Amino acid sequence: MGDSKIVTFTLGNRVYGLVPIFQEAETYVSDNTMVERAQELGANLDEEDGQFFMEHRAEIPAEVQRSLLVFTGWRHPSNPQSFAYMGWVGDKWYQAWYLPELVEWCKYDRLVHCIS
Known part of the structure; x- marks a missing residue:
């Protein structure tokens, strides 16, 4: 996945x-x-979408695995300063909480936008 490419895919x-x-x-x-x-950008998804992602994580394309999904x-x-993200480790997706002092974003990380 290129640095600026917008990837679309279907879950459920x-x-x-x-x-x-x-x-x-x-940077x-x-x-x-x-x-x-x-x-x-309309990419401010909430818990309902995050849970939907977790329920359908097997459908997330392999090309997305190196990104943190925010x-x-x-x-x-x-802790309202902390928001959720999903990441790929080993052979599975996990959900964790962003803590400002512990996470630095990289060029592969992505905001999640619901198209339809």
């Missing part, structure tokens, strides 16, 4: 797109910028 009966976190020539974005960008609208119940 829904079509999703993955939008790069970084815009051209960026860093703040958390606030990323959340604002996600809202502007759900900025799915917030941790006891």
